[in-house]
Amino acid sequence: MKAHLTELLAQAAKSLTQNADFDASNLAIQLERPKNKDHGDFSTNLAMLLAKPLRQNPRAIAESLIQALPTSAYVEKVEIAGAGFINFYLGANAKQAIIGLIAAQGEKFGHNNIGQGRKVQVEFVSANPTGPLHVGHGRGAAVGDCLARLLDANGWAVTREFYYNDAGVQIDNLTHSVQLRCRGITPDDPLWPEAGYRGDYIADVAKAYLNKETIVADDMSVTATGDVEDAESIRAFSVAYLRHEQDLDLRAFQIKFDVFSLESALYTDGKVESTVQSLIASGHTYEQDDALWLRTTDFGDDKDRVMRKTDGGYTYFVPDVAYHVDKWNRGFDRVINEQGADHHSTITRVRAGLQALNVGIPQGWPDYVLHQMVTVMRGGEEVKLSKRAGSYVTLRDLIEEVGCDATRYFLAARRADSQLIFDIDLARAQTNDNPVYYIQYAHARICSVLAQWAGDASSLPTVDLSPLNSAHDAALMQRLSEFPEVVENSATDLAPHTIANYLKDLASDLHSFYNEHKILVEDETTKLARLALVSATQQVLRNGLQLLGVSAPNKM
């Protein structure tokens, strides 16, 4: 419908400007849905945009545009309003058409092929295997998974990837902590190192290690030797144990990854070394103070960065650059890294490293979506501690307390770049305070009506829709027709929260409609038309909830 109106306007603008020395063909025609119902179904500011080049006042231009507008079977009325807005009022037939479209497309309604099957990788969570996942990882998981679902719905071939650092200082600390626990030393002992991990789960790892258990994680399997002196065995076992813990966290959150990437593999495969050699060959490096530096200031950084430390080891961003070269070589047209905002400083360095290599990677590749911190509240107070992890709230605690659906919804329903307050009491509430239940309830209500009707739903797409002429009918149909635009914009902006907002609005329209109109009425034509409308609504609620990874229950 939008494309249809855009075409009408383009033709009008063309005929209007053909005598002026101004080319209207490359004019970006903006068509929006007015917030105010009195401003029609669609509105354009085209006349205002043409005011300057044509040197006429906007209202006069609007007048001429309307005169030049080709006739359309869908447009009922066109009006000029305000400073020169042109408002379109659609006929009932145009609005009702959406019901047939939804029925025909089913679970594909709202999807498009903008991605054209191109490869995109979404890297998210990427927690180091040093403990259970916490709320912050949960936010990354909810946002990242939803991004992946959105891109999929927009025609991209999506790979979900989890990268973890299984080498380096943090893992040394982990190994040491487990080893101490094996020897019976606890965190309250004076011998316990400052950098050691203090959570109770470290004791669980130690116990399992001493029992010579075998751990099978999603991407590895390790059996403990039980030898307290064997640091290498402890390291491998601890990493596997905690990776497995994280697998369980992710399973509880219903998130699956296609690929797990290990930092250590970048070293063993020689990818780090070859990246370093390429960087040296690029001429963007130099030696100073016994260290090797990358001149990241050539690419917009505020100071150069050390690549190889005086002790011979590489700094963290070097394997990170190697990892992204690997992503590029794997043929991803697009890469989106979903991370906590505390990793913000890596962006410039990784991109600088990739540009320095000069292998054709576009500037600004890869994309980043950074999420801000999560604060968990219960009973009006901040929750800071958990039994398992000690110093932070774990994702699994949260899922166990409020459920997977509510946790996913709340963590994905806010803009990623805003700080998020997670109110446990609200997320648990089984009342209309809680947007998750509000949306799911709309779906369940429809299911209930359809079940009581007990008719053949496959006959609904072809029924006479003419009884759908009330304001509530129109509002609901309009909302349904917006879904494809929401799915597209949400992916373009990498903003999954707009899906959550849309669903809340859709549920609201459904509840209003439901309250105003009885569906299972005597009059057969009216009944079938309303059933067709709620059936279409049910489909869109499902499709939307699917994008969030939230269930659509038939009963509540």
Add this chain to the structure above:
RNA sequence: GCCCCCGUAGCUCAGUGGAUAGAGCAUCCCCCUCCUAAGGGGAGGGUCACACGUUCGAUUCGUGUCGGGGGCACCA
């Protein structure tokens, strides 16, 4: 000190160049002889942090100030 994000109703948050700035909660008032009241309708509540610019038009863009958070190591 420098960099990034945020600052919108009492609270949690949408909106991000356009026409009277929205929702939910909270407060107050209505609606179940009726398909799930986990619902609906209505009222009150805002100098869109502040200032100056750009624009026909700024909550939205730019600069600065003030708040909140995060990052500024040869840690990751």
